[in-house]
Amino acid sequence: MKKTKIGICKICKENTELSFEHIPPRSAFNRQTKYYSLSSEDYYKNAKEYIFNGKKPKTKKEQGGHGDFCLCEKCNGFLGSKYVRDYKKFAQIAMNIMLSENKEAKAYKFDISDLNLLNLLKQITAIFICSNDISFTKSYPELLEFVKNEKMEILSKKFRFYMYLNIEGQIRNGNRHFTNYYGEICEFTFRPFGFVLNINNSVRIMEVSEITGFQFYNRMDKSKEIPIVLNKYPTWYPVPVLDFRTKEELNSSK
Numbered sequence: 001m002k003k004t005k006i007g008i009c010k011i012c013k014e015n016t017e018l019s020f021e022h023i024p025p026r027s028a029f030n031r032q033t034k035y036y037s038l039s040s041e042d043y044y045k046n047a048k049e050y051i052f053n054g055k056k057p058k059t060k061k062e063q064g065g066h067g068d069f070c071l072c073e074k075c076n077g078f079l080g081s082k083y084v085r086d087y088k089k090f091a092q093i094a095m096n097i098m099l100s101e102n103k104e105a106k107a108y109k110f111d112i113s114d115l116n117l118l119n120l121l122k123q124i125t126a127i128f129i130c131s132n133d134i135s136f137t138k139s140y141p142e143l144l145e146f147v148k149n150e151k152m153e154i155l156s157k158k159f160r161f162y163m164y165l166n167i168e169g170q171i172r173n174g175n176r177h178f179t180n181y182y183g184e185i186c187e188f189t190f191r192p193f194g195f196v197l198n199i200n201n202s203v204r205i206m207e208v209s210e211i212t213g214f215q216f217y218n219r220m221d222k223s224k225e226i227p228i229v230l231n232k233y234p235t236w237y238p239v240p241v242l243d244f245r246t247k248e249e250l251n252s253s254k
């Protein structure tokens, strides 16, 4: 039986029946995921206990994939038919490479000329919209328009997107944070990828690969290789954002 709930759809904003949306898409390694939902405050306070001492969260273990009730069936179907395919394709390539090639590698290079990068960026934007409450798209209606209108290409320069590879550590939930160093930032991690959306920060984040340019996909020369190098990072600490310390580094810090 399909799980549903009444609420406001984060894309069309209608008060209607919402279906369980898998974030990221169910087809991209998110079918059998077992996970705990717990507040970042709880995790932050007890991070070492969770990471090193096998402490079990008090919240119930959930199964059937990571996600939320955030979209109505119509919007869910729209994302599925328009944007999910390219996300899934890249996720499969990235996962295969990380599992089969040199596991010690810190970065991998991909040729992504056979992916529709605009659609991929729209799917990533939808993930950030679903990861935040309705106030997020009230602040940034342009992001909502970018997802709803498949023809829309250009976003204002205040939005910068980044990505990296991830195969070990925790899920990062994509919630927006206001930081002194980066300004407003959202980070979503679910293997094999991590995504960062940074708003109103003109300084490029160097640790991760910028993918803001994916919005220009329709103007790119598809006959040539489109290379991208992605760093691989562990995410043992779910917060604060962009903390990529290894287990060993975390254990030696106070």
Ligand SMILES: [Zn+2]
Binding pocket: 009, 010, 011, 012, 013, 014, 071, 072, 073, 074, 075, 076
């Ligand atoms: Zn909807």
